[in-house]
Amino acid sequence: METSSRPVVVKRMPERLNARAVRELLRDVEPFLSIDRPQLVFDLSEVQQLDAAGVEMLLRCMSEAHKRDGDLKLASLSEQAAVVLELTRTERLFEIYETSVDAVRSFSGFLPNAMRQQLLHKRPRTPAAA
């Protein structure tokens, strides 16, 4: 999904977010984290089991994204994921949205005014706007 000049990557998390799944997931996500200012959304709607390794992976991805001036946001948390994040006191570290769409939109919402003006000028004019 693309909202501004840069793409936002939405990744749906698997049902079990344990140590084994984390290794595969990191392999998948790594290319998106290594770019400049990565914008990621993790959709946790299908997560039924989340353990300490899963939470650690989320924190690690967020930290990597922050290092490159980007951000990682969480969306559609399942009840199980929400309870474990609350239990591990990590829910306050993430920006959490009801849906993936809301999370993706939020990336454009935090653009500096100067950049937003630039984007508006770039957009093709519709007849109504003209």
Add this chain to the structure above:
Amino acid sequence: MSALDIRGLILIDTAQAGLPFALAPLALLDVAGMSPLERVAERLQRQGVSALTVVSEESSASRRYRPLPQGIVCRSAARGRFWRVAESAFNDLAHNGADLVLVIRLGAYAEVHFDELVQFHLEGQRRVSQVVWCAEPLEIFCLTASRRNDAASLFRSRLAHCRCECELFAHSGYFNPLAGPRDLRQFAIDVLTLQAETGPAGTEIRPGVWVASGASIEKGSRILAPAFIGASSQVRCGAVITRCTSIEHHAHVDCGTVVENSTVLPYSYVGAGLDVAHSVLGMGHIANLRRGISVEVPDKKLLGQVSPAWRRELLRVAGRLPGRIWQSIFGDVPAPQPPLQEVARQPSPEEDAMGRPAPALGVSPRDAKVAGELASDLAVARRYGNQ
């Protein structure tokens, strides 16, 4: 009341609501140190009910953490035969000379004044009396023991109705339906805030803080009243236990964890650095009351189970066994170590008792041994070595 032979019959079946993850029904789960069953039994005995019989399903009977108090006969029944066994237990009580039988089905916990109930039953010359709370009938009955057919109709309908009319005895005291984790938590709050007549089963070490025997509270942890710390449980350093939290027996709260308004079930482990609030947790599960859901947490680092002491010892011994067998077969037994004190007495050939090279002082190592005869001498020698 003393002239009459009044006996109690307590029924516990798994048809009653419980925690979605706990193996035992709520009536057998500890709340501030005692299960509702033990509390009811204690109350009955205190009010003069001499003999008690508990009928429970086989599955739940084996999941009690502690044996029942003395003077209580326990009968277990297969799932399909529960009500037959209950009826048979009633008949046995009647046969053994009981005048009145109080039948209580747990689940719900009510602090009924049984002496008043018996008085009500006798004054009206009633056959069956039933307790009601706010017009809601409870499964607590007083039956005349000789009326076996009335009892039979009651048991065969699973306490739903009786062939004769049940007179209603209004109960206005404490009542908790104990129908789920929310009720269990509320019961703990009521016990700790002394809303109920029954109290926590521990010593009040500070106002509002009860601690049972063998509990270990490490330095640096904080217990804020009201709270209960169960027998042989462990609260590690940096942990905070607050707002009507009940840590049941043999539970283990690890370092830095905050437990607020929660119940930690017996033999449960709560990992380090967690934030537990408004929950009932144990057996690798957590019932979050705010969200109204129960979640399995398979990670043992977060939530786990503490095995009983005998099982831990057994595992420790079993773990050493292969090494012992290996040593006995291949004879690779290490030489026995001399006692530490003897080792300390032996001087190094190059050093004296004070740790300085003996030749440098012009003293032979053999003479230096005298100075270091005792461990205390060594300490003295070190302290005054320069003089």
